[in-house]
Amino acid sequence: MPDAAVEPVSYPRQKARTRSFQCGRPRSFAIAGSRVFFIRSAHGTDPAGSLWLLDLAVGSGEQVPGEQSPGEQSPGEQSPGEQSPGEQCVVDVGALPTDTGEDLPAAERARRERMREVTSGITAFNLDADGTRAAFAVNGTPYLLDLRGSEPAVRALPAPGPVVDPRLDPTGTKVAVVVDRGLHLIEVGSEPDGRADAVQPLWQSQGPDESIGLADFIAAEELDRYRGHWWIEDGAALLVEQVDESGVQVRWIGDPTQPEQEPVSHRYPSAGTANAQVRLHRVLLDGSRSELTWDRDDYPYLASVHQSRSGVTVQVLSRDQRRGQLLALDPGAAEFTVLREVSDPGWLDVIPGVPVRDDDGALVDIVADPVTDTYRIQRDAGLLTPAGLQVRGLLESSDRALTFLASAEPTTQSVYRLDLTAAEPTLATIAEGGWVSAVVDGDTMVLATTSAASPGTTFTAHRGAASVPVTSHAEQPNIRLTPRLLRTGPRDLATCLLLPTDHRPGTRLSVILSPYGGPHAQRVVAAAASYATDQWIADQGFAVVIIDGRGTPGRGPSFERSIAGDLATAVLQDQVDGLQALAAEVPDLDLDRVGIRGWSFGGYLAALAVLDRPDVFHAAVAGAPVTDWRLYDTAYTERYLGDPQQDSGPYERTSLLPRAAGLSRPLLLLHGLADDNVLAAHTLQLSGALLAAGRPHAVIPLSGVTHMTPQEVVAENLLRLEVEFFRTHLHRCD
Numbered sequence: 060m061p062d063a064a065v066e067p068v069s070y071p072r073q074k075a076r077t078r079s080f081q082c083g084r085p086r087s088f089a090i091a092g093s094r095v096f097f098i099r100s101a102h103g104t105d106p107a108g109s110l111w112l113l114d115l116a117v118g119s120g121e122q123v124p125g126e127q128s129p130g131e132q133s134p135g136e137q138s139p140g141e142q143s144p145g146e147q148c149v150v151d152v153g154a155l156p157t158d159t160g161e162d163l164p165a166a167e168r169a170r171r172e173r174m175r176e177v178t179s180g181i182t183a184f185n186l187d188a189d190g191t192r193a194a195f196a197v198n199g200t201p202y203l204l205d206l207r208g209s210e211p212a213v214r215a216l217p218a219p220g221p222v223v224d225p226r227l228d229p230t231g232t233k234v235a236v237v238v239d240r241g242l243h244l245i246e247v248g249s250e251p252d253g254r255a256d257a258v259q260p261l262w263q264s265q266g267p268d269e270s271i272g273l274a275d276f277i278a279a280e281e282l283d284r285y286r287g288h289w290w291i292e293d294g295a296a297l298l299v300e301q302v303d304e305s306g307v308q309v310r311w312i313g314d315p316t317q318p319e320q321e322p323v324s325h326r327y328p329s330a331g332t333a334n335a336q337v338r339l340h341r342v343l344l345d346g347s348r349s350e351l352t353w354d355r356d357d358y359p360y361l362a363s364v365h366q367s368r369s370g371v372t373v374q375v376l377s378r379d380q381r382r383g384q385l386l387a388l389d390p391g392a393a394e395f396t397v398l399r400e401v402s403d404p405g406w407l408d409v410i411p412g413v414p415v416r417d418d419d420g421a422l423v424d425i426v427a428d429p430v431t432d433t434y435r436i437q438r439d440a441g442l443l444t445p446a447g448l449q450v451r452g453l454l455e456s457s458d459r460a461l462t463f464l465a466s467a468e469p470t471t472q473s474v475y476r477l478d479l480t481a482a483e484p485t486l487a488t489i490a491e492g493g494w495v496s497a498v499v500d501g502d503t504m505v506l507a508t509t510s511a512a513s514p515g516t517t518f519t520a521h522r523g524a525a526s527v528p529v530t531s532h533a534e535q536p537n538i539r540l541t542p543r544l545l546r547t548g549p550r551d552l553a554t555c556l557l558l559p560t561d562h563r564p565g566t567r568l569s570v571i572l573s574p575y576g577g578p579h580a581q582r583v584v585a586a587a588a589s590y591a592t593d594q595w596i597a598d599q600g601f602a603v604v605i606i607d608g609r610g611t612p613g614r615g616p617s618f619e620r621s622i623a624g625d626l627a628t629a630v631l632q633d634q635v636d637g638l639q640a641l642a643a644e645v646p647d648l649d650l651d652r653v654g655i656r657g658w659s660f661g662g663y664l665a666a667l668a669v670l671d672r673p674d675v676f677h678a679a680v681a682g683a684p685v686t687d688w689r690l691y692d693t694a695y696t697e698r699y700l701g702d703p704q705q706d707s708g709p710y711e712r713t714s715l716l717p718r719a720a721g722l723s724r725p726l727l728l729l730h731g732l733a734d735d736n737v738l739a740a741h742t743l744q745l746s747g748a749l750l751a752a753g754r755p756h757a758v759i760p761l762s763g764v765t766h767m768t769p770q771e772v773v774a775e776n777l778l779r780l781e782v783e784f785f786r787t788h789l790h791r792c793d
Contacts, residue, residue: 077104084531086108089498090190090500091187094190095113096110110149111148146529149193173280187230222238240267244260262342273302278360287300300361303336308326316762328693330692353384360377360378360694363414369419372416378693379697411453412452432446436477451472460477470613493509493585502522504520504522505529506519539594552606552607554605555590559601570653571656572653578622578626599782601785610629625712626700627667680784700713719748722749731765
C-alpha cells in the first residue's frame with residue numbers, strides 16, 4: 060500500500076514547535092582567540108542546546124591553546140596545516156546524565172523569564188581567558204568542559220544544591236555559583252596532584268528576601284543586566300551584588316486551575332513604591348568582603364557593570380533616571396572613584412557595552428547629543444562619530460579601534476570600526492545592508508546578517524583572511540514572505556506592509572495593525588523573518604500594517620523622548636496618521652474595516668486604539684496589556700511618566716480604566732495568569748471596569764502561562780483564535 064499522505068504542518072504549528080524558529084539556530088557566541096563557541100540544538104524542533112566549537116586556527120597553522128604543537132603530535136594525527144576548519148560538538152547535552160526535563164531552580168526560571176529564554180539544555184556558558192575551559196549548568200547541575208587534553212572532557216562539579224549562573228574565573232580553576240540565593244565557590248580539581256573538586260560557601264543569604272550574586276528584578280527586566288557577580292582582578296576576587304527585597308511590596312501569583320496549590324509570593328516594585336536595596340561588594344576567595352559604597356539614596360539603580368583591562372566601570376542612576384554617576388573600580392582598589400557625573404533632561408539611556416574604559420584608560424560612552432540629535436560615541440571629552448549615524452551599542456574597545464553597531468537609517472543596522480590610531484579617527488563599515496549584529500574579540504568576529512528579501516539569517520565567523528560559515532539548523536517559515544518597507548505620514552514613519560501572497564490589485568482588504576509602538580523597541584527592520592507571523596495573518600485575507608511611531612529607536616534622541624510624560628497621545632496618533640497616509644498610497648486598504656493587535660505595550664496600544672479612536676479602529680486583540688501604569692514597575696514607568704507620588708496626572712491621563720465606559724468596539728483580552736512582568740491584574744481590572752460600565756468584551760485567561768507564552772498548544776491556538784476574532788468582527792463592520 061502507498062504511504063498515507065503527510066499533512067503539511069501549518070505555520071502556527073511550525074512556529075510553536077520551533078519556539079519561534081529559535082530551535083537549531085546558533086546563538087550565544089563567545090570568542091577566545093581563534094576559538095568561536097556557540098550553543099545550537101540538533102534540529103529545527105529540538106529545544107535542547109548543546110555546546111559547539113569552531114576553531115578558526117585549524118588549517119591556518121596558528122597554534123591552538125591547550126593543544127599539542129606539531130612537533131608533539133601523536134602517531135596518526137594530522138598537523139594543523141592539514142586540517143580544515145570545522146564545527147565540533149564539545150558538549151552533547153543529550154549525553155549528559157542530568158535529566159533534561161525542565162526541573163529548574165526558581166531563580167533560574169526567573170532569570171530565563173527576564174531574558175525571554177524559550178529553549179532548554181545548555182542555555183548559557185562562559186569561558187576562561189584562553190578558551191580551554193567552559194562552565195555551564197543544565198537543570199541546576201554545574202558542569203566543566205575541559206579542552207586541555209586530546210579530547211573534550213566534561214564532568215559534573217560538586218554543589219550543595221541546584222545552581223544558578225555558574226561563572227568560571229579567567230584561570231579556569233574556580234567557578235562561582237549561586238545556590239539558594241547564596242554565593243558558593245567551586246575549586247576545580249587538578250589531575251596531576253590528585254586534588255579533587257571542592258566547594259565552599261562564600262556568602263550565605265539571610266533569608267528569602269535577600270539574594271547574593273543575582274541581578275535584581277529591575278536590572279534584569281528593565282536595564283538589560285542579567286548578572287549579579289563578576290570575576291575581577293584575574294580571579295583574585297569577585298564583584299558581588301547584594302539585593303534586599305524586604306521593603307518591596309508582595310504580589311501573589313497563583314494558578315486558579317490548581318486551587319490546592321498555594322500562590323507564590325513575588326516581590327514586585329510597582330510605580331511609586333519602594334525598590335529593592337542594592338549594594339556591591341568586593342569579595343575575596345576566603346569569604347571576606349568589603350562594601351563598595353556610592354550615594355545609594357541619590358542613585359538607587361545599579362544599571363551596568365563593564366570590565367576591561369583598565370578595571371571595572373559601573374553606571375548608577377537616580378530614580379528618575381535623569382542623573383547618573385560613572386564609577387571606576389581599579390584593580391585591587393577598595394573603593395569607587397567617580398569618573399563623571401552625567402545628566403539628561405529626558406532620561407539617561409542604558410546602552411549595550413558602555414560605559415567602559417578602553418585599554419588606555421579612556422572613558423568610552425554613547426551619549427545623546429542634543430545639538431545633532433544623534434547617539435554618538437564619546438571618548439573622554441571628545442565626540443568621535445558623525446552626526447546622523449545613530450550608535451546602538453559598543454561591541455569592543457581597544458587602544459587601536461572601537462567596534463560598534465549603528466544605523467545610518469532606522470530599518471538597517473551595520474557594524475562599524477572606528478580607527479583610533481589614525482591622525483583623525485576614521486570610520487570603516489565592516490558589514491552593511493539589512494540588519495547585522497555581531498560578537499567581536501580582537502581579530503575574530505562573528506556576524507549574523509539578515510535582509511528584507513530573505514527569511515534566513517546567515518552566520519559567518521571571520522579571522523584574518525578566513526571566513527567560515529556557521530551552520531544553522533533553524534527551520535525557515537513555510538510561507539512566502541513579501542514585506543514591503545516604506546515611509547508614511549507627515550513624520551516619515553518607518554512602516555511595513557504585508558499583503559496576501561495571492562492578492563490581486565483591486566481587491567479590497569480588511570486591515571490589521573500589528574505594532575509594538577512603545578519606547579525602546581522597534582518592529583520595522585530589514586529582516587524578513589521578523590514578519591513571518593504577520594505574513595501568515597495577511598495570507599488569511601488581510602492587509603497587515605506595522606508602524607514604528609514616536610518613542611521607538613533608530614531615529615535619534617528627540618524622536619524617542621517625544622513620548623515623555625504621555626505614553627498614549629503621540630503613540631496612538633502616529634498609528635492613525637501612518638495608516639491613513641498608507642491607505643492614500645495603497646487604495647486596496649479598506650479603512651472601514653480596521654483591526655489592531657499587540658502584546659505587552661502593543662496590547663496597551665491595541666486596547667487604547669479601540670477606546671480612544673473607534674472611528675478608526677473597529678476591533679482589537681490586546682495580549683498581556685498594561686491597563687493602568689500604576690501597576691507596572693518603577694524603572695520603566697517612572698522613566699517616562701515620573702513618580703505618581705509626586706504627580707499622578709500622567710498616570711490618570713494614560714490609564715485605560717477610566718476609558719472603559721467608552722468602549723464601543725469588539726475587544727478581546729488575553730493574559731497569562733503566571734505573568735510576573737505585566738501582572739494579570741491589569742487585564743482583570745480592565746475587565747471589571749468594562750463589566751461595571753456594561754460594555755461587552757471577551758477575556759481569555761491563560762492558565763500557567765507567563766509573559767512569553769512558550770507552550771506549543773497555547774502559542775499555536777492563540778494565533779488561530781486572533782484570526783477568527785478579526786474575521787468575525789471586521790467582516791461585520793458597516
